[in-house]
Amino acid sequence: MAAYILTVEDHPLFRTALKLAIAGACPECDVMETGSLGEARRALAQYGRPLLILLDINLPDSKGFAGLIELRATQDGVPITIVSAEETPERITMALRLGAAGFVPKSAPLETIVDAITHLVAGMTWSPVAPSPTCDEDLERFASLTLAQQRVLIGLQKGLLNKQIAHDVGITEATVKAHMTAIFRKLGVQNRTQALLIAGRLMNQDQMAAAP
Secondary structure, three states: OOOEEEEEOOOHHHHHHHHHHHHHHOOOOEEEEEOOHHHHHHHHHHHOOOOEEEEOOEEOOEEOOHHHHHHHHHOOOOOEEEEEOOOOHHHHHHHHHOOOOEEEEOOOOHHHHHHHHHHHHOOOOEOOOOOOOOOOHHHHHHHOOOHHHHHHHHHHHOOOOHHHHHHHHOOOHHHHHHHHHHHHHHHOOOOHHHHHHHHHHHHOHHHHOOOO
16 A cells, blocks of 8 residues: 555544645555554555554443554554543643643644644644643553553453463563563552553543543
């Protein structure tokens, strides 16, 4: 496939809107449409590195920012932009602190989405507002984790065994245990229950809405 942009969005109408915006911003780009994180994984395995990934954070198989963290870890250097109807300043700040290249509100008019994609394809960042200062110590500590450590923590949140996490992340069980030790230290917690409470608040959309 020629240079392409991957959209990960389960609502057909908004997928159509994104396709129109991409045509306006990057007419030479192909578009690969997927409706879930699993479909996105398969598309990436088949077609290789895209120019840009446009990612919803409310998918059938992925809620919150887990998909962003996974794709950042597996698609090194590919800009990933969150596309969401949850467009509070807190949510935008969280997305950018966790490594998103930008944040596109679903409420934005088509010309604004075109402008955002134009900037992102050119290697720039784009957001409707500047990230707000945050006093959320948990977020700052979570953001200090390496991508591999964040993925280990997400695996713990899913209830996976160390062996399963090792397989998913592509590391050994001993490395998983080493990452867990580092995770506890960086998050300032003593055990996995405390770490999971922090991860749950940051990664789960309902809980994030109540974040300070």
